[in-house]
Amino acid sequence: MQKHFSTKKRYLTDDEKRKRAIEFNEFCLDIEKVDVEEFVKSDIFDETIELKCLDCGFQEEIDYDIVSECWDTFMSDYPVSYCLKCNTSDVVPLDVYNRLKK
Ligand SMILES: [Zn+2]
Numbered sequence: 001m002q003k004h005f006s007t008k009k010r011y012l013t014d015d016e017k018r019k020r021a022i023e024f025n026e027f028c029l030d031i032e033k034v035d036v037e038e039f040v041k042s043d044i045f046d047e048t049i050e051l052k053c054l055d056c057g058f059q060e061e062i063d064y065d066i067v068s069e070c071w072d073t074f075m076s077d078y079p080v081s082y083c084l085k086c087n088t089s090d091v092v093p094l095d096v097y098n099r100l101k102k
Contacts, residue, residue, distance in 0.1 A: 004077045004078050004093075004095070004096065005049070005078050005093035005094070005095040005096055006049075006093075006095055007047050007048065007049045007064045008047065008048050008049070008050070008061075009045045009046070009047050010045055010046050010047075010048070011043060011044070011045045012044045012045060012046065014040050017039055017040045017042075017044050018036060018039075018040050020039075020044070021034045021035075021036040021039040021040070022036060046063070047063070047064040047065070048061050048062060048063055048064055049061070049062065049063075049064045049067050049079075049093055049094075050093065050094040051067070051081065051091050051092065051093060051094065052091065052092065052093075052094050052097040053083040053085065053086065053088070053090055053091045054088075054090040054091070054092060054097060054100065054101075055083065055086050055088050055090045056083065056085050056086040058083055058084065058085040058086070058091075059094070060084075067079045067081065078092060078093050078096045079092075079093065080092055
């Protein structure tokens with residue numbers, strides 16, 4: 001499905017990837033461990049999205065994983081979430097905000 005908004009991708013540096021893999025191995029004792037050097041060789045990125053409230057203009061950047069998990073793609077072309085500031089469910093991706101506010 002085509003996304004009607006943009007997200008930000010930031011690739012991790014080798015040091016960050018190494019640190020993340022080591023942390024993962026320390027954390028997940030029972031699960032198969034990650035091969036740290038293999039992990040460092042692969043492309044790993046964090047994806048975030050800029051969200052803005054249509055009511056009060058409160059803006060925040062959060063992990064796209066969190067947003068996409070609670071996004072019902074059958075209901076809407078874009079994720080909508082609750083505003084921490086004014087408690088309305090009018091928080092939309094920044095691109096959508098700019099389109100609606102025009
Ligand atoms: Zn708000």
